[in-house]
Every structure is written in structure tokens, then in C-alpha cells.
Amino acid sequence: MTEELLLTGNLEEVSKKVVNWLLNRKPIKSLKDWGTSFSLWPPHLTTSCCGTEFGAFAAARFDAERYGVLPFSSARQTNLLVIEGTLTRKMGRAAKIVYDQMPEPKFVIAMGACALEGGIFWNSYNTVLPSDLGIPVDIYAPGCPTRPEALARAVLLLQKRIRSSNGTLNK
Numbered sequence: 001m002t003e004e005l006l007l008t009g010n011l012e013e014v015s016k017k018v019v020n021w022l023l024n025r026k027p028i029k030s031l032k033d034w035g036t037s038f039s040l041w042p043p044h045l046t047t048s049c050c051g052t053e054f055g056a057f058a059a060a061r062f063d064a065e066r067y068g069v070l071p072f073s074s075a076r077q078t079n080l081l082v083i084e085g086t087l088t089r090k091m092g093r094a095a096k097i098v099y100d101q102m103p104e105p106k107f108v109i110a111m112g113a114c115a116l117e118g119g120i121f122w123n124s125y126n127t128v129l130p131s132d133l134g135i136p137v138d139i140y141a142p143g144c145p146t147r148p149e150a151l152a153r154a155v156l157l158l159q160k161r162i163r164s165s166n167g168t169l170n171k
């Protein structure tokens, strides 16, 4: 390898380190976290009946967009996975694929008793929890179903955590 190539390689490495260092310093980090907290885009993934409550949250009355929550069709442009109630083995696999496709930083809200501890299907052979699939949950929103107001509260809590995090949230 020539000296020129070595220098170019080092420059790339150094510039990456400088950018990372800058992104983790105030006020740039605070600005980045503020922007992230108001840009929470969940993918369209309905796993169970709690999904209707999420639909109500996204509709005109509860107006999720005022919190910056904008449901999106492509997992690769999203950063907030909302697990909407029961996860069967089949839908759990789909949720894990979607979660893996989402870019970092990404966050997870689990809504409904079913996503928390199985709910009315707690002893079913076919029900799994997010933790069984290796999906780390940031905020749990209990209820059966979880009302849209409770989901709004979960989003506000997540936003607060993102803005007050020191880079440790979900990682």
C-alpha cells in the first residue's frame, strides 16, 4: 500500500471520529436528540387488536402527527416500532424482521397487556413476548386495550427520555 493510500485511509478514519465526537457534544447532541424526539416514524405493522387503538391515535381526534409521529410504509425509513398487542409466533417473526431492517437509533413501545406479559393469551402455546425475540422495549403502555391517550403518554415519555439521554438509551 502506498503512502498516499495510507494517508487517505487515515483521513477517512479521522474524519469519522471527528464527526462522531462532534455529534456527541452539546449543543449538537441536544439539537440531534431534540430532532429525533420529534421525528418518531413507526412502520405500518399491526399484530393484533390493539392496532385499532393505534389507528385511533394516528387519526384526526388524537392527531399523532402533532408529536412528530408519522406512520410510514417502509421499515428502512422508520425508527419507532410499536408492538400493538399480542405477538404470535408468526407475527413475532415479522416484527423481528421489521425491527432488524430499521436503522439506528431505533426505539420500541410495547402496548397492551398481551405485549407486556401475554394478557388473556398468557398460557397460549403460540404467544411470544418481545423479549423472547430479542426486541428491546423502551416503554411499556399497559391496558386491554391500551387507549390512544395512554399511547400518547408513552410517546411523550419516550420523547423525554430521548432528550434527556446521554447516549445510553436502547443501547
Ligand code: SF4
Pocket: 048, 049, 050, 084, 085, 086, 111, 112, 113, 114, 115, 119, 120, 143, 144, 145, 146
Ligand atoms: S391487550 Fe387486549 S386489545 Fe390489546 S391485543 Fe391483547 S387482547 Fe387485544
